[in-house]
Amino acid sequence: MLGKVTTTIDRILCTGCGLCVQVCPAKTLSMRNGKAEVTGDRSLNCGHCQAICPEGAVNVDAIDETMSQFINFEPDKNWLRYGDFDTAQLVRLMASRRSCRNFLPKPVDRSILDDLVKIGCTAPSGTNCQLWTFTILPTREAVMALGKGIRSFYVKLNAMAENRLLRLFLKLIGKPELDTYYREYYESVREGLAKFDRSSIDRLFHGAPAAIVVGCKTKATLPKEDALLASQNILLAAHSMGLGSCLIGMAVEPMKRDARLQKTIGIPDDEKVYTVIALGYPAENYQRTAGSKKSVVRSFEPW
Ligand SMILES: Cc1cc2nc3c(=O)[nH]c(=O)nc-3n(C[C@H](O)[C@H](O)[C@H](O)COP(=O)(O)O)c2cc1C
Numbered sequence: 001m002l003g004k005v006t007t008t009i010d011r012i013l014c015t016g017c018g019l020c021v022q023v024c025p026a027k028t029l030s031m032r033n034g035k036a037e038v039t040g041d042r043s044l045n046c047g048h049c050q051a052i053c054p055e056g057a058v059n060v061d062a063i064d065e066t067m068s069q070f071i072n073f074e075p076d077k078n079w080l081r082y083g084d085f086d087t088a089q090l091v092r093l094m095a096s097r098r099s100c101r102n103f104l105p106k107p108v109d110r111s112i113l114d115d116l117v118k119i120g121c122t123a124p125s126g127t128n129c130q131l132w133t134f135t136i137l138p139t140r141e142a143v144m145a146l147g148k149g150i151r152s153f154y155v156k157l158n159a160m161a162e163n164r165l166l167r168l169f170l171k172l173i174g175k176p177e178l179d180t181y182y183r184e185y186y187e188s189v190r191e192g193l194a195k196f197d198r199s200s201i202d203r204l205f206h207g208a209p210a211a212i213v214v215g216c217k218t219k220a221t222l223p224k225e226d227a228l229l230a231s232q233n234i235l236l237a238a239h240s241m242g243l244g245s246c247l248i249g250m251a252v253e254p255m256k257r258d259a260r261l262q263k264t265i266g267i268p269d270d271e272k273v274y275t276v277i278a279l280g281y282p283a284e285n286y287q288r289t290a291g292s293k294k295s296v297v298r299s300f301e302p303w
């Protein structure tokens, strides 16, 4: 999203190498009289110019330094060169992340949740708008406050789905969703609700002591994609920090369908929720990675 230019260039430090002009995606900078200058009136404020300048002559004020400061670790601010990382270890991290469905009743330190949000924000975003939003549910009580609203949603939905005539009528007028829900989810949701009511077994959040709800402002260029990319960063980092995680789609759907639900955890109308990430210390450890199913992979080459 193009916005106000906040880039400044120190003319004394600038040696005129032209790199910042070369990498600027918005053509905000140009070379004038052998020096780089801000000539455009709009900027993505992406910081490519600041990151590439060998002389440290460029500053982008819109970039918030505190977003790169973490509490639980010190990141290396030197740019990692292409090819300079152990791919085998990266793949090991990716393949070792599994959905955790048994969390220990041990709280997660707030500082870890705050760090995870900042890690989420290192993801790419459409036109660099970074309009994703993170709602931290830092305690089991906060997670369950959302759970209460979700529970009411499913109680009502299951009551509707039990009505055979309603399912049939909706199907006849081209709305088969309730019938599909009845066939695919009704029974397991009914069981989950009963287990929770009978013995407080939490089949929705799996007993998670914390969660991060990732949304995005609706005016973002590609809100869903941005929120999902930030979420994947959080999932991988959570594993590296000793936490288990699980995406809870069963909590996202009700928030999409009933706007009042997101309000119960303070999310305003101009945002949409895309993921709920349950977080906590895992009750089990795995022995090995399991691999993936076969996917459709094709290549296309013109004649
Ligand atoms: C969009 C999405 C929604 C999901 N929703 C749920 C959910 O509501 N409850 C749950 O236990 N797991 C949920 N999962 C976890 C998937 O079941 C899990 O990722 C999949 O079985 C693969 O296992 P893995 O994550 O351990 O690799 C969801 C995953 C995705 C990507």
Ligand code: SF4
Pocket (backbone or CB within 6 Å): 009, 013, 014, 015, 016, 017, 018, 019, 020, 021, 035, 036, 052, 053, 054, 055, 056, 057, 058
């Ligand atoms: S990258 Fe730095 S030194 Fe090179 S032209 Fe831009 S401001 Fe000047």
